[in-house]
Amino acid sequence: MTTKLFGEPVRRREDARLIAGQGRYLDDLGQHALAAAFVRSPHAHARITGINVDAALEVDGLVAIYTWEDLPPGVAEPLPLLIPHPALTHGRTAYPLARDIVRHVGEPIVMVVAVDRYVAEDVCDLIEVSYEFLKPVVGVEAAVSGAHLVHEDVPDNIGAHLVQEVAAKDGRSAAEAIAAAPHTLSFRLDIERSACMPLEGKGVYARWDADDQSLRVYSSTQTSTSVRMALAAKLGIPLPKVEVIAPDVGGGFGVKIVHPWPEEVLVPWAARLLNRELKWTEDRREHFISSAHERAQVQHVKVGFDDEGRVLGLSVEILHDHGAYTPYGIIVPIITSTQLLGPYKIGAYRVEFSSVYTNTVQVTPYRGAGRPQGVFCMERTMDKIAAFLGKDRTDVRAANFIQPDEFPYDQGMIFQDGRPLIYDSGDYPESLRKLKELIGWDEFPALQEVARAEGRRIGIGIGCYVEGTGVGPYEGGHVQITSDGRVHVSTGLTSQGQGHETVFAQIAATELGVPIERVSVVTGDTRRFGYAVGTFASRAAVMSGNAIALACRKVREKALRVAADALEADPRDLEITDGMVHVVGSPSAAIPLATVAVLSNPLRYAFDEEAKRATQFAGSADMNRPPVAEGEEPGLEGKDYYSPIRSTFASGMHAAIVETDPDTAEIRILRYAVVHDCGKMINPMLVEGQIHGGVAQGVGGALYEKMAYDDHGQLLNASFMDFLMPYATEIPRIETDHLETPSPLNPLGIKGAGEAGVIPVASVIAGAIENAEGFPIDRMPISPSELHELRVRPA
Amino acid sequence: MHDITLVVNGVPREVRVPARRLLSDCLRHDLGLTGTHVGCEHGVCGACTVLLDGEPIRSCLTFAVTVSGREITTVEGLGADGPSPVQRAFAECHGLQCGFCTPGFLCTTTAFLRDNPAPTDEEVLEGISGNLCRCTGYQNIIKSVHRAAELLAEESS
Numbered sequence: 038m039t040t041k042l043f044g045e046p047v048r049r050r051e052d053a054r055l056i057a058g059q060g061r062y063l064d065d066l067g068q069h070a071l072a073a074a075f076v077r078s079p080h081a082h083a084r085i086t087g088i089n090v091d092a093a094l095e096v097d098g099l100v101a102i103y104t105w106e107d108l109p110p111g112v113a114e115p116l117p118l119l120i121p122h123p124a125l126t127h128g129r130t131a132y133p134l135a136r137d138i139v140r141h142v143g144e145p146i147v148m149v150v151a152v153d154r155y156v157a158e159d160v161c162d163l164i165e166v167s168y169e170f171l172k173p174v175v176g177v178e179a180a181v182s183g184a185h186l187v188h189e190d191v192p193d194n195i196g197a198h199l200v201q202e203v204a205a206k207d208g209r210s211a212a213e214a215i216a217a218a219p220h221t222l223s224f225r226l227d228i229e230r231s232a233c234m235p236l237e238g239k240g241v242y243a244r245w246d247a248d249d250q251s252l253r254v255y256s257s258t259q260t261s262t263s264v265r266m267a268l269a270a271k272l273g274i275p276l277p278k279v280e281v282i283a284p285d286v287g288g289g290f291g292v293k294i295v296h297p298w299p300e301e302v303l304v305p306w307a308a309r310l311l312n313r314e315l316k317w318t319e320d321r322r323e324h325f326i327s328s329a330h331e332r333a334q335v336q337h338v339k340v341g342f343d344d345e346g347r348v349l350g351l352s353v354e355i356l357h358d359h360g361a362y363t364p365y366g367i368i369v370p371i372i373t374s375t376q377l378l379g380p381y382k383i384g385a386y387r388v389e390f391s392s393v394y395t396n397t398v399q400v401t402p403y404r405g406a407g408r409p410q411g412v413f414c415m416e417r418t419m420d421k422i423a424a425f426l427g428k429d430r431t432d433v434r435a436a437n438f439i440q441p442d443e444f445p446y447d448q449g450m451i452f453q454d455g456r457p458l459i460y461d462s463g464d465y466p467e468s469l470r471k472l473k474e475l476i477g478w479d480e481f482p483a484l485q486e487v488a489r490a491e492g493r494r495i496g497i498g499i500g501c502y503v504e505g506t507g508v509g510p511y512e513g514g515h516v517q518i519t520s521d522g523r524v525h526v527s528t529g530l531t532s533q534g535q536g537h538e539t540v541f542a543q544i545a546a547t548e549l550g551v552p553i554e555r556v557s558v559v560t561g562d563t564r565r566f567g568y569a570v571g572t573f574a575s576r577a578a579v580m581s582g583n584a585i586a587l588a589c590r591k592v593r594e595k596a597l598r599v600a601a602d603a604l605e606a607d608p609r610d611l612e613i614t615d616g617m618v619h620v621v622g623s624p625s626a627a628i629p630l631a632t633v634a635v636l637s638n639p640l641r642y643a644f645d646e647e648a649k650r651a652t653q654f655a656g657s658a659d660m661n662r663p664p665v666a667e668g669e670e671p672g673l674e675g676k677d678y679y680s681p682i683r684s685t686f687a688s689g690m691h692a693a694i695v696e697t698d699p700d701t702a703e704i705r706i707l708r709y710a711v712v713h714d715c716g717k718m719i720n721p722m723l724v725e726g727q728i729h730g731g732v733a734q735g736v737g738g739a740l741y742e743k744m745a746y747d748d749h750g751q752l753l754n755a756s757f758m759d760f761l762m763p764y765a766t767e768i769p770r771i772e773t774d775h776l777e778t779p780s781p782l783n784p785l786g787i788k789g790a791g792e793a794g795v796i797p798v799a800s801v802i803a804g805a806i807e808n809a810e811g812f813p814i815d816r817m818p819i820s821p822s823e824l825h826e827l828r829v830r831p832a
Numbered sequence: 833m834h835d836i837t838l839v840v841n842g843v844p845r846e847v848r849v850p851a852r853r854l855l856s857d858c859l860r861h862d863l864g865l866t867g868t869h870v871g872c873e874h875g876v877c878g879a880c881t882v883l884l885d886g887e888p889i890r891s892c893l894t895f896a897v898t899v900s901g902r903e904i905t906t907v908e909g910l911g912a913d914g915p916s917p918v919q920r921a922f923a924e925c926h927g928l929q930c931g932f933c934t935p936g937f938l939c940t941t942t943a944f945l946r947d948n949p950a951p952t953d954e955e956v957l958e959g960i961s962g963n964l965c966r967c968t969g970y971q972n973i974i975k976s977v978h979r980a981a982e983l984l985a986e987e988s989s
Contacts, residue, residue, distance in 0.1 A: 056938065235932070
């Protein structure tokens, strides 16, 4: 039986429990806990003038009502600004419960604790909050006009302003390069808001152990280790007395990396205060109006290029809407600014963004995290250059590609991890070749002609991207082989459906030479692993995957050392196959890893038959050495960390063929093709699954999903009835092909795959619609009625 | 408060609930059957789908008191002796990622294939078009439904 499982489409180890209804999601826990519910602001911008709880106090089953004034120091302070940046000169975060002013619909004002959620919501309904209305600021252009302010002390609503500029090789600035270019274009692009929308919302469940003075918190989070540190700091509890566990999490897509959420602080605080188990489970409306959104940007673009379509200078000004608060800093517009460059060599580049406050839900990363906007900008630019020059769109892209022999390629900027934007590897011309073949790019004009003759409008679009994945600072892995031969793997980062239990087990089984059935993996549980960053930026496989591989290599080395003693062999002559350590080429001289685990832990007490072998009178010890040699530790276990010098850079290219109805303007995707390069694949089946899911979210963002705020800051479509997430009927079959360009930066040669699918979709669909209709598509998403408006508008 | 009896996965369960108790909450929190998930509580996502006398319904739009005496099948009851063919097909075809929507898809698919054992692609799309999934992009769910049809056919032959 082979134990070489890296690269195989191994079936998921998570599924047995999930298909049986035996998963443990947040709301499945704490069946006897008290329930929390929140009174949230119905207004986008208002001063709280009074809170009357008189009627609410009469409700049977009420336990407690808290407002900001009830909160102790620490808890009462604004939530942390997680990622400070020098350009974020006016960062602002919310109080866990509003203090005086509310700045978006959905901001929590009062927390109610009751015997169950029904009663807690009854109480919320009876609490009267009175308000003095302030002028709401909605939309980035209204915001920068500065007519009204979201925060009184933030002029023109500008939280951050950042300019990055990379000069051309000849030293010219972007403005100079554009001015001197043979051709120039300038235009505006708009991208609307969308959101992660995991099917499970957020949630937190806390248990205070008064005897032990310790706190256990379960949270539907993408970073349990960091929630733990935040809670210890906020609540003043010693870190070793706090444990945080991410149970099964029903999707994240970015929103659950933000922490601590107001509820994540308040629920554990109240659980301790009341000495009762307490749980809050977010409902769908709460998720719409109080979690986080993303995407909304206005971009002003100027580009200068030559007759071949080579970009000589590019200047982009971005207005980025970050909503009412900036807990996650300015990561999203930084990623847009840097990843905008894609697979291209741009002569000179200047990017300037203003990240602005509006009276809407805060903006934090959603799968892709600013990349879809950057790619939309660059790919629309490439299409416009091609249209201007009358060239094939793929030729213009090819003329600008970084070539395979130019890696590592330094883009001359600073990436989201604070490190240089240097691409590690890739083969963009080969990706393009594969994509053109997959979609039939060169044959399409003939198809289009035939369709046109039948009165049908079809169009083809293409989009290329580069995705910085596997950002640091680090992740760790711990591997322990116990005396029953089982392999226990843990890592601190969390899982939200990616299949980490499977891929990390594949890595461990391959590294250690054990059957995968003997490997179990735990993620996101601070009882098992305390140091971690979290799951975001397509980093889990790169970071924890490599850390686990390194930890396994340590364990393997020790196992060979211990086994060599027992077998009286040279460790260099040993290998591990199917859980047996044996001399290469001599399978009879073998010892099971279970026995090695026993021997690695010198015992005084035998707890079972096998353990007797390691006890002090068993006669196996060398009397000239201490039982645990210097520099060794008892047990067959190892821990290691992987901390990369900088990010890896995955890449890909998508193409789509769409059909637009000449009468109804309905937009249908006829074909969708993906070529994807995430370095070496651990499990191609799961990589494909990630791509499918990403593309589906991209299709949602291109054609259906937007957060419809009115001028008063009311979110008009805060339900699944009105926010149109795609069903199966809206998603095309996705055709995929892979390229594996290993990353030279890490031992496994892998890059991340989690976000890739979503990144170029809006630009691909825009290009295809443009090709079908013959006029520019500069605003996404686009609905049939918007397409119709474009058709009938005067030229 | 009302005393009701629900026949859940073949077992009569007696429970005392207020009139406003949702069937989804009753199953999850009164009976401890947390496999039924709640994704929107307004009947759109389909995660809470259970079978009522064999027909798929939204348990989040149903008051528990209105189904007293009726037969309810939840995801926990789909397999008699180990996972059902539908459940096995989803695992085999990577038809789930986070797994939150999965119980709804499994219940929906179970009823769908009972009524239409050999569906076309179009019919499968229609059959699962009342359930949202945010992870998979549906492609492998569609594959899973076809595979489940095969497994069911093999089992009954």
